[in-house]
Amino acid sequence: MNSRRTTAAALLLAAIMLVSAACGDAGSKTQADSAAGTSSPPASSNTGSTDAGADATKSKPSDTPAASTNGQDQADATPGGLKQTAQSGTKSGAKQNASSSGKTGDVQVVANPADIAVLVNKTYKLPENYKPQDLVDPNVPFTFKEKLEKRKMRKEAAAALEKLFEAAKKDNLPLAGVSAYRSHETQKTVYNRYVQKDGEAAANKYSAKPGHSEHETGLAIDVAGSSGKCAAQDCFGATKEAKWLAEHAADYGFIIRYPEGKESITGYQYEPWHLRYVGVDTAKAIVKQGVTLEEYVKNAVPVAKPKS
Numbered sequence: 261m262n263s264r265r266t267t268a269a270a271l272l273l274a275a276i277m278l279v280s281a282a283c284g285d286a287g288s289k290t291q292a293d294s295a296a297g298t299s300s301p302p303a304s305s306n307t308g309s310t311d312a313g314a315d316a317t318k319s320k321p322s323d324t325p326a327a328s329t330n331g332q333d334q335a336d337a338t339p340g341g342l343k344q345t346a347q348s349g350t351k352s353g354a355k356q357n358a359s360s361s362g363k364t365g366d367v368q369v370v371a372n373p374a375d376i377a378v379l380v381n382k383t384y385k386l387p388e389n390y391k392p393q394d395l396v397d398p399n400v401p402f403t404f405k406e407k408l409e410k411r412k413m414r415k416e417a418a419a420a421l422e423k424l425f426e427a428a429k430k431d432n433l434p435l436a437g438v439s440a441y442r443s444h445e446t447q448k449t450v451y452n453r454y455v456q457k458d459g460e461a462a463a464n465k466y467s468a469k470p471g472h473s474e475h476e477t478g479l480a481i482d483v484a485g486s487s488g489k490c491a492a493q494d495c496f497g498a499t500k501e502a503k504w505l506a507e508h509a510a511d512y513g514f515i516i517r518y519p520e521g522k523e524s525i526t527g528y529q530y531e532p533w534h535l536r537y538v539g540v541d542t543a544k545a546i547v548k549q550g551v552t553l554e555e556y557v558k559n560a561v562p563v564a565k566p567k568s
Contacts, residue, residue, distance in 0.1 A: 376416065377538045378477060379557050382464075382527045385471040388444075392478035395441060400425045402437040403488040412441040414478035417513075417537035421481065424512040433504050434486035438533065442475040466529050474517065479537045497532040509535060510543040515553065522552050 370378055373390045380386055397411045398418035413421060421437075428435045442450065448470040454463035474480035484491035485501040496502050497520075506516055517536035518528045538546070538553065546556050 377542055380474050395478050398422050410439045417479050420513045433501050435483050436486045438482040438484050438491045440481040441478045444470050447473045481535050482533045492533055502532040510547040513537050513540040513543050515543050515546050525552050525554050
């Protein structure tokens with residue numbers, strides 16, 4: 261009997277030792293995994309949810325200036341100094357300046373936003389955080405006195421604007437700036453204001469969504485006569501100043517970006533007050549051909565064949 265009891269006790273003791281060893285190994289592994297950072301996250305972990313607010317903001321429609329906010333795309337060096345970019349599917353076969361990695365549905369992000377002839381419009385948008393690095397205040401009169409961001413233009417465009425204003429003044433048609441550069445956030449505010457006022461469909465005819473506005477390039481400006489009469493309004497088209505600009509703007513590197521009768525191409529209504537700097541050679545070529553920047557870019561011949 262004593263022998264049996266001794267055997268049973270030995271077996272029970274062995275079983276207890278085995279269970280204790282197994283528990284100890286499991287606890288050690290858990291501690292080791294935790295120390296190494298390899299343990300799985302809790303099932304309730306909201307991976308990627310911390311940027312929900314930012315994503316929601318991005319998805320909101322926004323952009324564009326008062327009665328004059330439009331945009332375009334970009335290109336590679338061509339005879340007129342215009343750069344075209346690589347966009348597969350361009351009917352003309354010319355390289356469009358949009359990065360393939362930036363495609364978002366029918367919208368593409370321009371590859372060289374700092375190019376003077378960059379095309380920004382409803383199809384081609386600027387990179388999300390783009391801001392021109394050479395913004396300055398042109399020495400020209402504006403319709404307001406405050407030192408606001410909308411006075412600014414890129415350095416080359418500002419210098420050309422000063423010459424254009426001086427020439428108009430010599431012809432007894434002094435001009436004044438109305439609105440030039442707009443930051444992405446400002447464009448978003450302007451666009452949303454128009455959507456609230458007139459509805460999105462109507463706003464899209466005269467205002468650009470953020471990232472799609474030429475004003476964000478620092479190369480565009482809305483102008484008026486020195487009195488400010490008809491500023492950014494349809495009636496400006498009948499003024500002597502508007503007619504002078506149509507005849508002489510190209511001599512200083514500017515074009516009337518949204519000409520009358522080209523709404524189906526530019527995507528925006530006629531804006532005789534909206535000047536866009538593209539450089540003298542390109543501006544004169546566009547005027548001579550009677551085309552828009554979109555048409556000029558499409559028909560431009562690349563200097564080199566795109567790499568296959």
